[in-house]
Amino acid sequence: MPIQYRSEVVSSRRAGQYHVLTLTAGSITETTKPGHFLGVAIGGDESGLLLRRAFSIHGVQERGVFGGTVDIVVAAHGAGTRWLVGRHRADPLDIIGPLGRPFSLPRDPVSCALVGGGYGSAPLFMLAEHLRARGCRVDMVLGAGTEEKLFGVLEAKRMASTVTITTDDGTLGEAGRVTDALGRVMDQHDTDVVYACGPMGMLAAVAGIASERGVYSQCAVEESMACGVGVCMTCVLPVIGDDGLTRMVRSCVEGPVFRGDRVRWAEVGTIPPDTLGAPDLDGGSR
């Protein structure tokens, strides 16, 4: 159950092109699971930027000098994230969390491949910890455009049985994309489940590679969100339900984690014609 919390910045430190912010989070930490995200209000009570920004929860510390704290990894992108990376220790921040539906964990000690693109690796370390605690094997594949945009390489090496790095420009690891390496990693380690977080294009490709091998995948998507709590219907994408019907589903409450084989990746950004309630072919757009 999400809680709105008047948080304070405990610390902000650089990590490559990103900032890792540690925030007081009170009891938010008690219910946070890997894959949950935070909604962070931008610019204070009078701000003209009204919409909260979503950030995957990177880590939680349940007890410490500051009580419970959470970490988020922020890439400065537009006005909101630029404001956020400019926050300092003791600055107030209004946060809501934990939001969304987290990754689901396997019951048995299976072999898992965790794939992160750019800051998309942020939620994977907490996930790796939980998987390891269940006796699962964890192999990580991290990729980014360039070395500076990789997040958590050292942390990955501490946690995973193997770590494969790719960069588009070859500045670290193999030159290429995570999806170039994923098939090989899966074959080498008999992967049973793939977990992924990153840009939509990467997720689509990862889900495809997993499906080709008959492997179950869980993908955390990143859709533009206005409310983050399920009331506005901006964050939808076409997802096939248990009944085989495609619906426009809210990624903030029914996601951000979806089964890779259930998202109609190629049609994200459209209303597939067989979606429940899709416009009549003669009716045009409504």
Added chain:
Amino acid sequence: MTRAVVRPAEALAPQVHDEVDMSTHLAGLDLPSPVLTASGCAAAGRELDQFFDLTRIGAVVTKSIMPEPRSGRATPRMAETPSGMLNSIGLQGPGIASFIERDLAWLHQRGARAVVSIAGDTVDDYARLAKILRMQEGISAIEVNISCPNVEDRGKVFACDAGSSSAVIQAVRRNTDSRVPILAKLSPDVTDITTIALACVRAGADGLSVINTLLGMVIDTDRLRPALAGVTGGLSGPAIRPVAVRCVWQIRQVMPEVPILGMGGIRTGLDALQFVLAGANAVSVGTMVFNDPSAPLRVHHELQTALAERGFTRLIDAISYAHGYLDREHPASDPVEDDVEAATEEP
């Protein structure tokens, strides 16, 4: 579902002013609070109940519902704008049958007052919805969203035409229990909002919801194309507040008695007070819920404090109060006029 107890709205108000009577009347409805949610900004209440007690606000105004399930428009459906946002959701929803079974039933069981917003493509859609809702218990009011394209009139928005607006309101009125008030929700995108307001009242609307979003557009300068998949969208949030206050004011000038549910960019209690002073009997908080999910209850408390600080002991005494400003500042020489304008008394 249990509720978060962290940061209760009371904690934000410097002082609780329970002595101010916040109850109001809206088109025959008695509400314990003048603050409601806004259609499309609260779904059917369930999600917001995690952040504040829904039974403590005036009512939940549910997302406009249509006869059949509707997928809505393609994404991107929103763009942030200065102190506001554009949305083009396209009325995504489960259809009236599922709404009644799941959402209305939940609101009823939760004990929250429900104002059901309806929308259609044709006059007949609205009539059908009203007929179906007639069988339902526990609906406080029906809000008629007429800011929809009329497919029988080449997509012209009902609310932009006095004739189409009347036709919809008449159809809903004829098919609704006379004890259930209906509110016509007006669009500000018209030459003279009072003309449409009058037409709706003559057609049988018991009250007016003022205002819906303003049509707007954002162009993505990286992709060199409209930012929204739907090209245009509805502008909401504090950016539109002055337009909304003006609309409430103009309607109140023309119709001194008509019940008005005011909305458009309400962020704080003082914003709500502007609407009340301009003539709103109650207000809806919409877009600001995305920023602060407990905004409706917070605004209630802030409004209560603001009223107390201005010497009001009842919210209803503040309704339309600003319209008396000339008489208060320049008392008329004719004593008869003073008697007529009872509002010259200080609160």
